[in-house]
Structures are given as C-alpha cells and as structure tokens.
Amino acid sequence: MAFTSAVPAADRLPVTVLTGYLGAGKTTLLNRILTHEHGLKVAVIVNEFGEVGIDNQLVIEADEEIFEMNNGCICCTVRGDLIRIIGNLMKRRDRFDHLVIETTGLADPAPVIQTFFVDEDLRDELRLDAVITLVDLVHVQQHWEAEEVQEQLAFADVLLLNKADLVEEAERQAIEQRVRAINPMARLITTCNADAPIDQLLGVGAFELERALSLDPGFLVEEHAHEHDDAVGSVAFVEERPMDLDKLGTWLADLVAERGPDLFRMKGIIQLAGKDERYVFQAVHMLLDGDFDRPWKEGERRCTEFVIIGRELDAEGLRAGFNACVA
C-alpha cells in the first residue's frame, strides 16, 4: 500500500503524535506546547481533558475507537474517532498551524500513525510530522515488560528521556542504552519537566522521505552488540556494495507479507547499482514508501544504511535476506 498523498506536503497540516506511559509527563508537555510563545496556533486532541488547558478552544477530547478496516489486517487498523473528529475540525475557516494528538498511556501508537496514511481524507489534508514518546526515567524500568512501553519506544521519532533531575546519571545512561537497542534512529533528548525546545518537537518532518534516516553513529559502528533480551528490538545493516532495487523490493514485499504485524518501523538510505541518486525508504508495519532522493554528494561515503525495528526479530535471517539483495 502506498504511503503518500497526491497533495504536496507543504499544503497539508502537520500532525504530531504524543505517546508515553502513564505518568511520563504528557500533560506537562501538552501544557508547555499550548502556552509556549512559538507563534503557532496548535490544536490538541486529548483522550481526556484532565489537566490540559480546558479553556483553550482548540483542545478537543476524543475517545479512542479502533476501526479494523480490512478483516483485521493490522496495517488497516485505524482510529475511527480521529477520522470523525478531525473531519469536523477541518471544516473550520481559520485553520490552525499544527495538530497534536495525545494517546493514552496504554495505547499502541500504530493505529494512530496509520490513520494518517490509510484514511483517504486525512491523508490528503494532513501529514504526520513525528511521533514523540516520553520516557519516565524514574519508573520506566518497572514497566519495561509492558508491551505498550516497548511499542511506544519502537515507533518514536523523538524520545524525551524525562525527569532526568530525579535519577542518577548512571541510571539515565543505562536506560538510554536500553532505549537505543530498541530504537536506534529516534532523536534522544534528555529533559526535566518535559522542557525540550519546541522547535525540536514541532516541525520535525520525520516522515518526509528525504529525512528518512538519522542513525545514531555509534550504533552503526558497533553493528549490533546489543545484549538486551527485550521482545522488541532493532537490527541495522550497513553495506558498502551497491544494492539491487528489484531484489530489495521483492525481499521487502515478502518480508512484510510474512512478518508485517511484527515489523514496527523500517527506514533506509539505499545505494543502488548504476544510480547516482540515493534511494530512501520507510515503512510502518505493512505500509511501504520509497523514492529516489538527491544525488550522492562529491566525497560522501556511498553506502546503504538500513534499520528494522520490530518484535522477535531474527537478526541472522534478516541479515541473510538483506545480503541477498546486493547487486
């Protein structure tokens, strides 16, 4: 299934999805976004009003409702409540500049993300800017086994390691390593009271293909020596030899058909045989999107970088499949 809309990205309203386990600081962050002097008119959809500025006209409550659009196919699972409420919201004359959607602490982020790619109306009117996940440095280790915690880490483009003032630095580093093993491509920001700079939260453009990949350089050098036995993890490949697009396409199509529900996100910058342009690629579950990007620069290291984040990944099998796509 295609990922993109025929409507240019600049004409669509950017959407940020905010996730995080209970008590991680989502409300604090929302209130900062709503009161910060960033000059943007931000609308917020919350799962319950709670302590988020209720008198703000653009705070809207939505009750999570999952629609399975296609016989339970996981990539067609969307949030029906968002389709209805955003549909109503988009009738306004004075549109707002940015939409933030808060998910419940126990939510799987995938249906929210997929809503913006699967639904025909939202796809043409909005564009996903980034998934931001708040990590409660004090309590995250206690909840680590919760599936939702690992999914929220896996889907993130920006990870806020919050409440840094309440833990020892050694503890913070241990958590950072564990988080990195699950998600090596998100931007990590350490915060107290969710005090990240707003410009690193809104307008990230993480789902724009040209910004498809920003891997932690350290992560790639090690090429996977991550010993954590979490169910959710990641595999990254770096390949100097050019790849074959047809082989890669077939491999990925088979892979998502077979393992789609367990593949959370994939991103890659591909060096293709006989092409001067980079090929960039990303996926959310079974939604795939790829296109040619800018030419490789003079002196730039030409290589393929490819990351898969998912559940119960078979690193060796994936490595073999990937290697078979070398041209």
Add this chain to the structure above:
Amino acid sequence: MTAAQPLVQERLSGELQQAITALSWSADGEFLAIASAGGELLLLDFRAGCEELLQGLGNASLDAIGFSADGQFLMAVGQAGELLLWELGGSGVRPLAFAPQPLGAGWLDAAVWQPRGLLLAVAAGRRVRLWDGALRQWRPDSLELPGTAQALAWSADGKRLAASCHGELALWQPTAAAAPPPRRAPTGSVGLALAFSPVGELLACGQMDRSLLLWPEAGEGRPWQFSGFPAKVRALAWSDQPAKLAPALAVAAADHVVLWEQRNRSEQGWQPEPLLWHQQRVTALGFAPGSRLLATASADGSVGLWDGRGRLLQALEGEGQGFQALAWRPDGRHLAAGGDQGRWWLWPVTLPGRPRPRRSGGAGFG
C-alpha cells in the same frame, strides 16, 4: 450546457464569521436556520422578514441543526457536546432558549427530528438518545451500539430509526407499543450516511469501504451491496417522486455523483449513472421536493443543478468559496447553500418547464 431559460436568475446572500456547517428549513418553509463552525446560529424568519442571531461566534462548532416536524422546536448540537433547544412561538416571536443540556459524550455531530412526531434522536457516543418534545424530557430508554454512532435516519413514517456504527446497522422502533428489540445487521464497514426513501421504504447506507448498501424493505432482510465507488460514500439523497420501482437515489463519493435507478428487482436491476463534473469533493446533495431536480454542492466552489436524467441544467458559483452544506426549501423552489468561508446563499429556482416562482420569501434579506 445551460438550459434555454436559466433556473436561477437572482440570489440573496449573507455572511457568518465562520464556515457554514449546516442549514435547515422549517417544514412550512417560513424559517431557515444556518449554523457555523464558530458556533453561530442564525435564524431567518421569512414571514416577518427579519433575522436573529440565536448564538454568536464562540469557540465550539455547531454541526447538526433541525426543526421539529411541527415547527415548535429548533435544535443544535456540536463540539461543546450539549443539546441546544429553542422553542419557537411562530413568525415574529422571539425564540425561547432552553438551558443547554450536556450529554457527556464528546463532540456531537448527528441529531435528527422524527418526521410526523416530536422525538429528537441524538447520537451521543455509543448510544442514541431520544429527547421527547411532547414531555420535554429525555426518554429513559436508548439504543446501545457497539461503536460510536456515525449516522442516523428516521423512516418517512417516523416509526423506524436507523443508526450506523463500525460494523453494524441498528434498526429501532422506539414508538411501537410492544417495542421489539432493535434489529442489528452486520455491515462489514462503517456507515457514514443513512437515508430512508420518502416513498417505497428503502434504506440506503453509504459506507467508508467505498460501497453502498441498499435494503429493499426498510432495513429488513438482506441488503444489496454496490462496491467500486472511488472513495467513501459520504452523502445520499432520495427523490420523493414515485417511480415504477424505487425512487431515484443520488450518492456522493469524492468528486463523483452517481444517480441510481432501479430497472428491475434483481441485484443487477440497479443502474448507476455517473455525473462527472465536480472538480473536488461533493459535500452535499439533495433532490428538490416535488420534482426530480437534483442539486449537488462541492468543495470546488460550485453547485450543480441536474435534471432527472443526469443532465446538468445550470451551474451556480460560490464566489471563491467551497460549498459545505445545502438545503432545499420544502416548496422545492428555493435552494439554500453554505460556504467554507462563512457565506450563505439563497436562490429562488425555477423548475424546468414551469413558470418562475414569484418573488415572495426572503425579501428582507439582501
């Protein structure tokens, strides 16, 4: 493309500050209510030639409005999650507002008065509640649904109420003496638009999965399903003109309008006639009461007037605004439309082959 004599030669119009979300006529055609995404509610009183802003610009959108069949009440629901009601004392009398009634079910966008009755059905989350205008209170019973109610429709006789949600269509007979339990039919998708035919007891349901379900017997039995629409089926309208079999049905999906005609009683008996002219999403459509003239409104800034065979008779322009709402006056001779920048229009429409209507209604609005 236009007819020899244009159907529309003049217009009245006005402006609200926010986009128009809904338009509704009273049954006698003497009142027109106009709601906006900024919560404005304007009431035009044609007999008295005056207008009153029942609610001014606020923070919360109004999304569904309507007059009770007897013209006694006007209701409005929207983003604030409250039912707003006014009692109308007739032309020239100031409407009396009831205290807002919060329903605690988030944004309300579907509410419909019973034809020939005083029950108001309101979609409130996973329940459909009934406000009884005769008793001026909520009925204790409600229709429970497995998902959020997306659309509501009453049958023309006011006896059946249909409600759609993800996966299901429920049919309720809330006024039956020994009320049978609601009938529930699986739909496999999400019903976004519901309409009973004014004659012949058919029920149409436009679905998110780009299909149309049609029940021949008011929601009983097995529906026909027509797939292959280019997008969600988001608007439906039946003609009130009797035909040999079912009356004509117009359906909107993306920029397409499809006119359906029943030729025989088999599943293949339904003939689709695509009306391809709009450039962007068709947001509303409706047949003129008493004729087969069809009006279609689009976000592309045009309203099309079509004859019963799907020929475009006239195009009306929205002065740069996309259209979001449409409502025929019950006399079938005046068409109201609302734009996405807050402008509303009222066009006297001459029916093809008939004399022009006299300039009567609405002389006070220029």
